[in-house]
Amino acid sequence: EEQLVESGGGLVQAGGSLKLSCAASGFKFESSAIGWLRQVPGKELEGISCISMRDGRTYLADSVKGRFTISSDNAKNTVYLQMNSLKPEDTAVYHCAIKAGPWCIIPYDAMGQGTQVTVSS
Numbered sequence: 001e002e003q004l005v006e007s008g009g010g011l012v013q014a015g016g017s018l019k020l021s022c023a024a025s026g027f028k029f030e031s032s033a034i035g036w037l038r039q040v041p042g043k044e045l046e047g048i049s050c051i052s053m054r055d056g057r058t059y060l061a062d063s064v065k066g067r068f069t070i071s072s073d074n075a076k077n078t079v080y081l082q083m084n085s086l087k088p089e090d091t092a093v094y095h096c097a098i099k100a101g102p103w104c105i106i107p108y109d110a111m112g113q114g115t116q117v118t119v120s121s
Contacts, residue, residue, distance in 0.1 A: 002026035002110060004096050009115030012086055018117060020081040022096030027077075027110075029053060033099040034079040035108060036070065038092035038117075045095075047106065049081060054102030064090075086119045093117075 008020040022034060035050035049070040050059040058070050069082040079096060093116050097108035 004098060004110060004112035006094060006096050006112045006115040009094060009117045011118045011120065014086060014088055014119055014121050016086050016119070017082070017084045018086065020083065020094055020096075020115060020117075022079045022081075022112065024077045024079070024096075024098060027098055028100065029077040030074060031100075031102055033102055033104045034072065035059075035097045035099070035104060036079075036081045036094060037097055037108075037111070038090075038094045039114075040092045046092075050104035051079060052102050052104055057104075059104050083117070086117075088119045088121045091117060091119050 003025045005023045012018055030053050033052045037045050037047045039045045048061045048064050051070045051072055067085045072079045093114040095111050095114040097111040100109050
């Protein structure tokens with residue numbers, strides 16, 4: 001069964017850090033691209049980061065560049081999003097998504113249920 005499961009969300013004060021995890025199963029992880037997207041109620045889904053399992057190339061949106069880092073542990077089929085210097089505007093539901101094919105090209109093929117991140121001021 002193909003599955004993406006996010007974890008690591010929570011409540012943090014502005015300036016704090018969180019590390020999100022995305023565990024993938026049932027996919028050809030090594031030939032995929034994994035992305036992180038976030039959604040605020042009433043707003044469009046925002047793609048913020050992606051990593052290609054083929055060559056490790058990463059992408060970060062301008063809104064998170066310098067604060068967030070994406071990484072992977074291929075042995076665990078897991079991708080991480082380290083979020084530092086969090087701001088209240090980072091509050092959202094964070095989803096990971098997978099693209100079957102090694103490059104970070106939308107649209108994604110599947111997306112997880114998400115994990116809530118709340119940043120208090």
